[in-house]
Amino acid sequence: MKEFTEEELAQYDGKNGNLAYVSYKGKVYNVTGSFLWKEGTHQVFHRAGVDLTDALEQAPHGGEVLDKFPVVGILQDIHMPDMPSKP
Amino acid sequence: MARVAREMVEKAGINVNQLVELLVKNAAAELTTYYYYTILRCNLIGLEGEGVKEIAEAARIEDRNHFEALVPRIYELGGKLPEDMKIFHDISACPPAKLPKDPTDIKAMLIVLVEAERCAVRGYTHICNMTAGKDHRTYDLSQAILNEEIEHESWFSEFLGEGPSGHFMRRGETSPFVSKFLR
Ligand code: HEM
Numbered sequence: 001m002k003e004f005t006e007e008e009l010a011q012y013d014g015k016n017g018n019l020a021y022v023s024y025k026g027k028v029y030n031v032t033g034s035f036l037w038k039e040g041t042h043q044v045f046h047r048a049g050v051d052l053t054d055a056l057e058q059a060p061h062g063g064e065v066l067d068k069f070p071v072v073g074i075l076q077d078i079h080m081p082d083m084p085s086k087p
Numbered sequence: 088m089a090r091v092a093r094e095m096v097e098k099a100g101i102n103v104n105q106l107v108e109l110l111v112k113n114a115a116a117e118l119t120t121y122y123y124y125t126i127l128r129c130n131l132i133g134l135e136g137e138g139v140k141e142i143a144e145a146a147r148i149e150d151r152n153h154f155e156a157l158v159p160r161i162y163e164l165g166g167k168l169p170e171d172m173k174i175f176h177d178i179s180a181c182p183p184a185k186l187p188k189d190p191t192d193i194k195a196m197l198i199v200l201v202e203a204e205r206c207a208v209r210g211y212t213h214i215c216n217m218t219a220g221k222d223h224r225t226y227d228l229s230q231a232i233l234n235e236e237i238e239h240e241s242w243f244s245e246f247l248g249e250g251p252s253g254h255f256m257r258r259g260e261t262s263p264f265v266s267k268f269l270r
């Protein structure tokens with residue numbers, strides 16, 4: 001499975017025909033087809049191409065909304081699911 | 088625009104442009120839901136469908152009321168609706184509540200309906216969280232809408248038999264919570 005650096009992930013910002021990828025708890029998801037991620041923007045505040053593990057804590061839904069989107073890789077180093085998250 | 092009203096919200100630490108954008112997206116969700124629910128209602132026929140029709144209609148009318156109630160707040164805060172309705176449709180905060188492939192499948196219809204309401208419950212909860220103690224009028228409005236969205240969710244959830252019911256269909260006027268913003 002492909003490993004993304006943060007710089008690589010940043011290219012998938014959903015803008016100008018780019019694919020829209022977001023990472024959550026170490027996994028990188030392709031949310032390109034979603035009605036709610038058009039142009040890589042979600043509900044005004046969130047952008048594709050970055051790790052949204054912390055942002056999702058504040059969302060009015062859990063990580064299960066990502067289940068229906070394909071996992072396209074893992075994010076290097078940070079937020080691996082088996083590592084304790086930041087204190 | 089209500090200049091001082093906007094200033095007060097800014098002063099409380101809210102990014103008013105972002106808030107307005109969110110209100111416009113939710114207004115779009117309401118008007119598009121009103122439209123898609125019209126199609127759903129027309130297809131709610133037969134022994135099972137007719138039973139759901141009445142609450143689908145109440146939810147449809149109340150969503151239109153939510154649109155009507157949001158618009159003045161958007162303009163007060165210095166925002167506006169997009170000129171192009173196609174754009175308005177596409178920026179909706181919730182996905183289109185489209186007719187299921189088999190419209191005679193009433194369970195599939197109820198799932199479309201309950202998911203649309205759940206999206207709304209999430210959206211207004213977030214707006215309430217953002218504005219609580221800061222933007223009193225937007226909070227009051229979104230909380231009134233939230234009260235009705237939660238009832239909509241319950242109606243459809245109860246039809247799906249997800250759990251026992253504490254509700255009965257609307258009696259009397261529609262929009263018991265939002266009506267004060269419509270007068
Ligand atoms: C301000 C924070 C957020 C708000 C207000 C918000 C709101 C929403 C709402 C209302 C929905 C629709 C849910 C439904 O249909 O019931 C949704 C779906 C979704 N959200 Fe968020 N969300 C936020 C943050 C996030 C974050 C940080 C992520 C990060 C991954 C995320 C990912 C998703 C995904 C993948 C979906 C499903 C999209 C689809 O089904 O096409 N959200 N969000």
Ligand SMILES: [Fe+2]
Binds near residue numbers: 117149150153207232
């Ligand atoms: Fe509504």
Ligand SMILES: [Fe+2]
Binds near residue numbers: 204207
């Ligand atoms: Fe509703």
